[in-house]
Amino acid sequence: MDFRLSDEQLALRDTVVSFCKGHSDVAAAASREGKPADAAAWSELVGIGVLGMLVPDETGGAAPGGAAEVAIAFEELGRYLCVGPLLWSTIAAPLVAGAGDGEVRVAGVRVEPGLPVGPVAVEHAGESDVLIALYPDRVERVETADLPVSVAGEPFDPLTPTAVFETLPAGTAIGGAREAARLRLLGTTLSAALLTGVAQGALDTAAGYAAGRKQFGVPIGSFQAVKHLLADMYVRVALARSATYAAAAMIDDPRAGDAVRAASAAKLLAGEAGIGNGRTAVQVLGGMGFTWEMLPHYFLKRAWVLEQGFGSAGDHALALAGALAAEATETTEAANRAGRTTKAASA
Amino acid sequence: MDFRLSDEQLALRDTVVSFCKGHSDVAAAASREGKPADAAAWSELVGIGVLGMLVPDETGGAAPGGAAEVAIAFEELGRYLCVGPLLWSTIAAPLVAGAGDGEVRVAGVRVEPGLPVGPVAVEHAGESDVLIALYPDRVERVETADLPVSVAGEPFDPLTPTAVFETLPAGTAIGGAREAARLRLLGTTLSAALLTGVAQGALDTAAGYAAGRKQFGVPIGSFQAVKHLLADMYVRVALARSATYAAAAMIDDPRAGDAVRAASAAKLLAGEAGIGNGRTAVQVLGGMGFTWEMLPHYFLKRAWVLEQGFGSAGDHALALAGALAAEATETTEAANRAGRTTKAASA
Amino acid sequence: MDLTYSEQDERFRVELRAWLAREVPAHGAPPPPGDWPARRAYDTAWQRKLYDAGYAGLHWPTAFGGRGVAVSQQLVYLEEYAAANAPYISVNFVGMMHAGPTLIAEGTDEQRAFHLPRILRGEDVWCQGFSEPDAGSDLASLRTRAVRDGDEYVIHGQKIWSTRAHVADYCELLVRTDPDARKHRGISWLILDMHQPGVEVRPMRTIDGESHFCEVFLDGAHAPVSNRVGEENDGWRVTNVTLRFERGTAFAQHIITLRSQVRALVEVAMTTPTGPGGQTLWDDSALRTQVGRLSASVDALWRLTQMGIAEAERTGLPAPTGSAVKLRFSELAQEITELTLRILGRPVLGGAAGRAREAARDYLWSLQYTIAAGTSQIQRNLVAERILGMPRSA
């Protein structure tokens, strides 16, 4: 039991932070709007080992990292508003040759069958080579060249180019229920990691502004009302982070607990943290927070994109309630069995 | 259209306030704990016309007041934590001879049929002469002398003696579905009025303390954090009051709007205001707010009692949602009819 | 306590409804977002129609060209106006709701005679020049300087958050005329002609991607002394005096909009399938509970607005509940638009035209409600200090 980052994990985080810092100011964010991830940055990401982290080596041996390492990296990538089809490229890399080394970029979308299929929004489809369609019981691969024309307008998040397709063509099955479940679990947990980073980035932005901006002759960060907004941001991000790390650790070592339940908790809390902190950053920056030139809206919009993938807060809340109900039923049944045994014994 | 209190209504309010002020300090609240309403105060209430407000005069003419007048009076009675079986005595007075002039005290409870009947909690049963059982389709009267022995402990609200009966005996029908509906509507709206008063009383208490109590050399009311708690209390009570007055006005003049829907909104918001302000008053008074000797807990506990009568916030939220859905369906149907008409005309 | 409308009010309603039913469709669709010159033309033409029909300046005193109607008729007007989906007041807002009332209260006869009819007829568009980059919540710390030069003021400085300044003819401008006075003193209120050298307007892009607001750079702009409203250095009082005109209707139209948004949300939820068996989002009692709560608050806000109006009519002063309305309205608008975004789900992300894009815009726009015209933090201070009597902060 040691819920600390190892030295290797700390080093990985430092590496990712260095990578991100080259892209971290407002001007850089604006320059990336609507654009595909630039090729140099993408191969740099490959170089620091993020995209291929989950891919077993060629001899079938262990992957270079586990969910925990990817979560640590993704948190920073979220915090610095990194662009590109990171999430699906990383989680699908074990199933898509070339994804782990950045040669094949992967977009993806969850498909819920049984509903009238409306238009499907897919982040980063236009800059990807492969689209993964994740069904409850299988994983399909579609070449993006085979996709119909997108009917999208300006994307909600200017940093997340998003295509909209009226229909999805059928693809090639590349995984069954087991792979589908693993993609869902990784996608949920790593979305939570990105959201945790988004929440932290929004807090950094708000705290930095509050320390510098003066009104009534003092920094606005000296007003209790602003302090309390910032403190609540801190609490949200702290909870999101601990839940996310726990889920990742359970994916890597199932003895530590029920990863599916932990992933739901993480996604729920990280979604609340991302959206809550994005909104609060707008508020702390006041009028300036409402302008396009400042960072808060980028965090808020990215948070919404991530909230809408891999299950919303409401979905995960119900999933957790289901887990609690199952636990209660088991306990009751166990108690009943014990009761019957006792009665039988005393009869 | 004039959403102001008339001169008569203002005079009524002043009269009720004068009555209450004789009972308004902490010592008085403590002295009333667990006791039946004292006979003198009860007849004073009769004297100022509250209990019999809704009873038509002997010739069958208009009652001395409407729901609006009772709501105005009840708000103040809630604010000053008045005791006794006010609510049911007042709303049932048209059905129970002697209730309007205070000679017969009335307790009451709503009964939802079709459920396994558990123990029934009835406020003020021990100090009342008559128990009204309010079914969805009828009103029954039970003489309290016929009730079984109460199995209650210390009541949750020390100012609201509450009996608990394992079963309720059958009673005499004194009203049908129409009377039952009117009792529900009046009970819901006047519970909201009492809750509005409770919320205002909690705000008075918190604001008074915050203006006087010093920490760090200044009144705690000069700290933004405390100011904001108080401001939120003010907003809650303002909304609750406006919703309650509107519901009462619609009961008195149905042309003004749908009283059932307005009563749901009022009860929901007044419940939130009562409980929210009670809790916040505890917080503003800090350690002292956690002691029995100070007023906040009386407001909070009274609010819970009222929240648990005539539908909780959740019940009313669902009722309002149902009303919105019905409205949407009507609009759609009307549009469809109009569409068909247009099509028919153009065909 | 009477919530019914009088017969006279209802007659007014019938006439107005008929007029709107004819004129709103005739006026056509508004121009696309962002085309401000077209928007100006559209809005001012509509204002002229209102004027010709006798519906301009319902709340202005008759002595100044208004109709001076009872507030109940103003409410009827707002209800019908919203129900008919008539054009938003938009570019006429500052003139009709702010500059006009200020001139009525504090202007000279000449100022009134020239400007008021032009505002009422939609001939001139006004903007506001109050906020500055370093004077937001702390407005009185403004630094735009006006120096007397004969019978003119020469003005240098920068304003921000001037709504629709790109199409404005006049600006109600707060300037510092005495730099040595303590901060609330030494401020004057000027009428600035926007069409002159020395006035440069730059649109600001906001988080909804649009440009409702502008920065205004003043570099040697001129205003004749006769354009000053009120005494020199008495502009802070003039500004606050305008508040006296606020009769509790400031958020009335916004609240009616919230009601439509809740209705639209219910319709989306009832028609969005969630399963193969005909289930919809509306089957989720968590959603229904939340919508019920929001709806209760919207209804109550409307009643609180009516109460505030009645109170203001009695006392001649704005009702204190106005702050409660502002605070709760702002949060509620954010809650409702956020919930709408949530139930629309992933289609919002792609930005394709239609309901989802409008919902995204409404949500982002709503974020300014807790910031503009006094942040919710400042508003809470004011409620605690002015209404509840708490001491000013240490």
Added chain:
Amino acid sequence: MDLTYSEQDERFRVELRAWLAREVPAHGAPPPPGDWPARRAYDTAWQRKLYDAGYAGLHWPTAFGGRGVAVSQQLVYLEEYAAANAPYISVNFVGMMHAGPTLIAEGTDEQRAFHLPRILRGEDVWCQGFSEPDAGSDLASLRTRAVRDGDEYVIHGQKIWSTRAHVADYCELLVRTDPDARKHRGISWLILDMHQPGVEVRPMRTIDGESHFCEVFLDGAHAPVSNRVGEENDGWRVTNVTLRFERGTAFAQHIITLRSQVRALVEVAMTTPTGPGGQTLWDDSALRTQVGRLSASVDALWRLTQMGIAEAERTGLPAPTGSAVKLRFSELAQEITELTLRILGRPVLGGAAGRAREAARDYLWSLQYTIAAGTSQIQRNLVAERILGMPRSA
């Protein structure tokens, strides 16, 4: 990042579980609420059993009679302790968690030698004498006066919020020894013998109807100078030094309790009928959604506690996330107990013995969490100032 327990930890768990399974039932039910002498006897006897079995002072250094175990074993202890429903630490709290650690850090050898074993064996009960009627959030403004008289201090003043002082033998007392010094200076930390004239204890009734807390009136009470911990006038530092002992476990047991409360709530909801067709409260997705949210936060708080503990073990200082745990725990405890009260409904009102009465007591008790040990308002200031670097308030 390793969330699994070591084999050694698991061995410890097995032994402890077996011991608790035997001893908890054997110790019998606690006395009824309010009977404090009986509670003292019950709790101290239990403490003695823990001591004899080697489970007392797991977190204390071995040099002072503790077990000095790794924090992971402390967590195992807390988990098993809660699962076995073992007696709450109650009257032993101040001695074991506060006074003892303070003596370990700052006491003299004599003080340690006398008191520490007595605390560990459950022989003495301690209470705290910090807060005063006019020194709550602003603790450093305390006014209880201690005047040197030879080798004794003579003490006059009044303390409040002394938990279980009615059955305490000793009090950790903060007094002002230099009235002229600025407020954080001039305070000293004393060990006060509670069994003497000049010490009067009056129980305070709180809103749950019970009397966990007392007022302590000091009217010429004596304490030998040798009972001072730390230097004269250095008591503020001594008080804060105790915080160094906080390894992030302060709320661990509370959080485990929240988990049980959520479980109990689910069971009630699943077994409370709402209609004749076998429907229960649990069919309401609004309730399930709310419970799911609460459960996520409880799980995350537990993980945050584990992270904080790991961090504290690495740095030797309390992790900053401790404030986040305190803030969120306090709110969450209130949300969970309030929801429980809500789903239990009207049966709560009558106060009949059983689940409803316990739920009412839990709810009312939870209201102190956002007040005690620094209100949530003060905590938020601290988070903003100490962790996020905001300037102290103007």
